Amino acid sequence: MGIPNSLAIIALAALIHASFQLSVSVLTLLSSHTLSTKQTQAKLLRLTTGFLVGAGIMTVLLLSFTSLVLLHVFGTETPQFIWAAGCGLLVGVAVSIWLFYFRREKGTMLWIPRSIATYLTERIQSTKLSAEAFGLGLSSIIGEILFIIAPLVMAALVLIHLPPMWQLAGIGIYTVISLLSLIIVWVLIGSGHSISQIQKWRESNKHFLQFAAGAGLIVLVFFVYVNEILGNTVGGI
Amino acid sequence: MDLAVDIVKSGNRNQTEQFVRNKLHNSIVAACLSVRMPEGQAETTAHAVCDGVIVWLQQRPEVTSQDIRTVATRHLKSYHPEAAYLYEQQHMII
Numbered sequence: 491m492g493i494p495n496s497l498a499i500i501a502l503a504a505l506i507h508a509s510f511q512l513s514v515s516v517l518t519l520l521s522s523h524t525l526s527t528k529q530t531q532a533k534l535l536r537l538t539t540g541f542l543v544g545a546g547i548m549t550v551l552l553l554s555f556t557s558l559v560l561l562h563v564f565g566t567e568t569p570q571f572i573w574a575a576g577c578g579l580l581v582g583v584a585v586s587i588w589l590f591y592f593r594r595e596k597g598t599m600l601w602i603p604r605s606i607a608t609y610l611t612e613r614i615q616s617t618k619l620s621a622e623a624f625g626l627g628l629s630s631i632i633g634e635i636l637f638i639i640a641p642l643v644m645a646a647l648v649l650i651h652l653p654p655m656w657q658l659a660g661i662g663i664y665t666v667i668s669l670l671s672l673i674i675v676w677v678l679i680g681s682g683h684s685i686s687q688i689q690k691w692r693e694s695n696k697h698f699l700q701f702a703a704g705a706g707l708i709v710l711v712f713f714v715y716v717n718e719i720l721g722n723t724v725g726g727i
Numbered sequence: 728m729d730l731a732v733d734i735v736k737s738g739n740r741n742q743t744e745q746f747v748r749n750k751l752h753n754s755i756v757a758a759c760l761s762v763r764m765p766e767g768q769a770e771t772t773a774h775a776v777c778d779g780v781i782v783w784l785q786q787r788p789e790v791t792s793q794d795i796r797t798v799a800t801r802h803l804k805s806y807h808p809e810a811a812y813l814y815e816q817q818h819m820i821i
Contacts (some may be wrong), residue, residue: 515821522813522820526757528766597819607821686762686809689816 491717493656496648499713500660503641503648504667506706509699511591511692512600512634513545514671516626518689520614521679531682538676540620544627545672549665552631552638556646557657568647573718576644577711583640584707591637591700598692606633640707644714730781733789746784751795752777755803758814764807772810776802 491499520541524534564572593599600607610626610633617623631638649660678688692699733743752773759769779802780795796815804811 512821519820522761522817523757525763526760528760595819597816598821599819600821602821610821682763684762684809686813686816689820690812693816 491648491651491721493652495717496652496656497660497663499648499710499717500645500664501667502706502710502713503645504664505670506641506703506710507549507638507664507668508670508672509703509706510634510637511598511671511696511699512602512637513627513630514675514692515598515600516610516614516630516633517541517672517675517679518685518692519611520617520623520626522685523614523617525685535680536620537617537623538679540623541627541630542669542672542676544624545631546627546665546669547624548628548631549668550661552635553642553646553649553661553664556642557649557661560643560646561650564650566651568650570719570722573647573714576647577715577719580640580644580707580711580714583637584704584711587637587700587707588704591703592696596693598689598696602633602636637703641710644710730784732784732787734795735789735791737792743789746795748777748781751780751799755799755810755814758803758817759807759810761813762807762809764810772803772806775806 517538521534521538524537529537560568590601593601610630613622613626613629617626645660645664649657652660675688679685730746732746734746736742736744755773755776756769759772760766764772776799780799783798784790784795800811800815803814
């Protein structure tokens with residue numbers, strides 16, 4: 491697979507990651523809570539920035555760690571059955587997202603363990619320092635690992651085939667694109683937009699977001715399958 | 728003014744607690760401040776909403792916390808629809 495194709499797969503995987511909503515929910519709730527406790531706009535901006543940086547750092551760490559593990563296990567030549575298993579994982583996660591991602595009730599409640607949701611809500615309510623917001627950003631990415639694991643593994647499988655400098659570029663591209671939805675919400679909140687408007691948009695478009703995330707994964711499977719499995723099989727023959 | 732009304736907590740139907748006006752007042756003020764409403768207006772709105780909820784409670788000896796949320800949302804909607812929306816959504820975001 492060439493460098494442009496590899497970067498395209500990484501970018502698509504990151505875009506799918508960006509469509510997952512737990513971090514956005516946490517950022518929305520953190521902003522709402524901060525405003526309700528009569529904090530200044532500057533304080534709100536510090537906390538949301540801390541959160542954003544935390545989410546970014548955890549994404550870099552997770553992607554690097556996954557790539558390192560895959561590199562140690564398979565080297566730079568990933569066996570085809572691993573690509574096939576990766577595709578299977580993606581299809582499974584895509585179907586799960588279509589069926590379960592948002593709960594079938596009002597609001598934007600997600601199908602994550604309720605203990606994680608309660609933990610995050612309690613952490614939001616006790617977040618007063620930027621360092622705590624940073625920690626919350628780290629935890630929110632861990633909280634959605636059940637869903638982000640699929641695009642993350644696929645991006646890592648592609649990353650380990652790239653030359654070292656392009657690996658760094660790939661990690662950077664993945665991180666920036668995967669944070670896009672958070673960056674948009676951060677900019678909106680920072681520029682004084684109403685949190686209820688943001689939440690209203692999220693609630694009314696939740697089925698579209700759910701469909702888009704699942705469909706994105708299926709497109710990614712198709713792309714990887716054609717490039718890595720069919721391409722090599724036909725090329726091998 | 729607190730009323731002798733039992734509030735059944737959501738998720739635990741065996742657990743009840745007394746209605747406390749201040750608790751409701753604070754949660755409505757928080758929702759109003761979240762939509763960047765000025766503090767004085769938030770306090771006035773919360774007073775008015777609490778009064779409306781108390782009138783509704785006077786004929787009922789036992790209600791659920793969800794009932795109170797629904798009635799408070801209905802009253803808050805007439806003062807500030809955005810704050811009412813956020814108040815209703817608080818427990819449904821994550």
